[in-house]
Amino acid sequence: MPPPRPLPSVLLFGLIPVAAWFVVRPFIEPVPLPALYTSIGFSIFALLATLYIIPAVGPAFIKANLKGIDLLKTDKTPVPESQGLVCAAVYILFLILFIPFAFSDSISNSTKKTREGISVIEFPHHQLSVYLSSLLSLLIATLLGFLDDVFDIRWRHKIPIPIIASIPLLMVYYAERGNTHVVVPIPLRFLFGTLVNLGPLYYIYMSLLSTFATNSFNILAGINGSEVSQALIIAISVILNDLLYLPWPLDFRIPLHLLGNRADVEVGGVWSAGMAYGSQELVERHLFSLYFMLPMVAVCAGFMYHNWYPARAFPGDTLCYVTGMAFAVVGIQAHFSKTLLLFFIPQIFNFLLSCPQLFGLVPCPRHRVPRIDHDTNLLHPSKALFMRPPTNLSTLILKTLSALGLTQLTTHPSNGTILEANNLTILNFFLLRLGPMNEKRLVQVLMCSQVAGSMFAFTVRYGLAGLVYDGNRR
């Protein structure tokens, strides 16, 4: 096992007081949204816990045969695998410890009274059930991800696994008689009306969302830092989106017009409640999302420190499962699944590009990671070899993809039969378009594409969505 990356102790001694301040602050004097302070404080503790636990438990992982060889390195000493389990455990533990802060009326009572000016406080039982069912789904995703690592389930078999993890979400959603209506885009309203009840289809949509979020991370993997950086950037994007809906004090407002927001969307808004226009429900939904995303950013950042090139820890499937499920949870429970999907643009692109290989039209090797040239330390696109000539359909698809510049084909010099094709992943696509580069640079390119995707997503959500949706959003 390679030596773990050293941790500057200034980090520990610097961050503990900051975290403690955030946790203690709401007890000193009433603040608006006290639970948010706690969440930030807990997230800093979660960051520290991840940073320190990952290297500490590495040898135990190696000993338990949870180890992997880095395919793209000359150094073949095993690296601890499945350490996403540590992230998941820290993440879920802090979410559980957070329960009394978010839901106990004894803690949050006084503030609520002053904020809303009413004296009858309903205990937020409904929100607690939703929160607990989300935790259940996350925990099942963790367990299944870890089982996947231990039992090494074949990828075709594991695609439906996230559906099992989404069952608690669906069950509680059903038991609570959750809303299954969706707002119809304006151009289609003459057909369906303003609202349409999807009924059982809504449940299928929810479980497919968790399946997609999980598997789309899982197939965009293979280079140091790729899995965790996707999760990190998407989580930050979700947080930025949530912040738009919080009741900010006036001197701390986000300049919405920079995000391409159309002027008319702001009309009639209650400024002190951001984009929520004073709707308590919208504020609560986005607070819920923040409670899940802040510690997610923390554990991802902590893990990334050890997973960054050259990786000292591997995430395993566990990390993809738990992060994917966390995004599905907030998208579903806080009702912004369409916005969430916009943050998955690189994943959607990678999934669509991968389809010919996933569905067996093009041969799919065990690993599709780029190929390394150890002399130059540069990565090149890896190739799928055709053992027999491709069918007409496969040829058509590959020629189209090649014409679009998405893959590169090696054809027989005389009859033009396809012999080889670049593996259909976004990583190989980057290498094809931008030329060979080293592994660190490639993950940076991937991260840039994720950031660019999020910026595009914000433009679409707050700029263009006004064209097909009115203010009646869910």
Added chain:
Amino acid sequence: MPPPRPLPSVLLFGLIPVAAWFVVRPFIEPVPLPALYTSIGFSIFALLATLYIIPAVGPAFIKANLKGIDLLKTDKTPVPESQGLVCAAVYILFLILFIPFAFSDSISNSTKKTREGISVIEFPHHQLSVYLSSLLSLLIATLLGFLDDVFDIRWRHKIPIPIIASIPLLMVYYAERGNTHVVVPIPLRFLFGTLVNLGPLYYIYMSLLSTFATNSFNILAGINGSEVSQALIIAISVILNDLLYLPWPLDFRIPLHLLGNRADVEVGGVWSAGMAYGSQELVERHLFSLYFMLPMVAVCAGFMYHNWYPARAFPGDTLCYVTGMAFAVVGIQAHFSKTLLLFFIPQIFNFLLSCPQLFGLVPCPRHRVPRIDHDTNLLHPSKALFMRPPTNLSTLILKTLSALGLTQLTTHPSNGTILEANNLTILNFFLLRLGPMNEKRLVQVLMCSQVAGSMFAFTVRYGLAGLVYDGNRR
């Protein structure tokens, strides 16, 4: 791997219609307690699932290095280990699928209306939160149990692990402002009054209960069927206790006087609500307990089929963790932890007997299972060897235990120093008192002691408890 035990297919074809009938029954015509029918139906499905999945996944467990050698057999082919994971997974999955049946007002609404004669139905948010937090604790126990199996945590380190699993219970209990009062026994009321608020001590009590329930199974292990049979008999005892509180129709009542019930306890009771005396809260608590215990009996019975002598599957720590936590959950949430502890008499005896070894006063070998004589196939008590002479305290304790007939000492013929002592477990105690016997007989003796313990518990609870408690029970 030894061949799995064959399953008669009549079981499958016979039980599926029965289970389906229980699930469908409440939809055909209104029945009292419709969710109980569903629970029974689901439990039968859980039994079948456990019976069939355990042998099916055995090879995958072996392949993933989750295997063990049976210490008490001549056959040294590895047996799949940690298959309690299958029980836990089936158990929790059915508990999750059960959520809409127990809590959806759309399903249970009509019946409730007719039963209580009121039209405003409150959605049972509180119960749903409690149910979900219980599932979280069970799931964490499963995950930790499995991690224990994979990482092989040393026993001294793993004693506090169940405390982590009890955190969701405690958090939700706190967030819901759960009751921390206990009823004081009559002889002590002159000191403390009728009710005493334990406050934080109550939370410590709850986490210690889960730690005790889990670890007491874990240290009473080592022979085929020992772990699962304890869980099975305790679960059946809890179910019998719960049934006393249900609103039975008159022609299906349990003869309470046979259990040593004093006549005066029945006075004033509403017969149609059993021992609950018409208290809706007591009925609901014991229904909650039944929802957890019925599938527990099912998965334990299914597992026992494969774990019975000679074992074709080993439970691993996972089974102890999940069953122990399930008992802690029902004891805490349904408020009968004192009654529950009465069902743990053999475990308490074994724990107290083990204390000198657990706390290092007497040497504790890695395994304390009885020793087998392969010629006769009989088990004999195993011994702990003193490498150096015992301290005065150890000598005193061992001499006392020996005088009580709980252990057997080998002393130095001249100076009387203790050289060896029988390992201090209930299994070795049985072998000492009843003579050598084979493994199957020993587990049967253990089961008989568990049944006897439960019968004694019922006598104490419904016979003698009236001496120190009045009707004001929790």
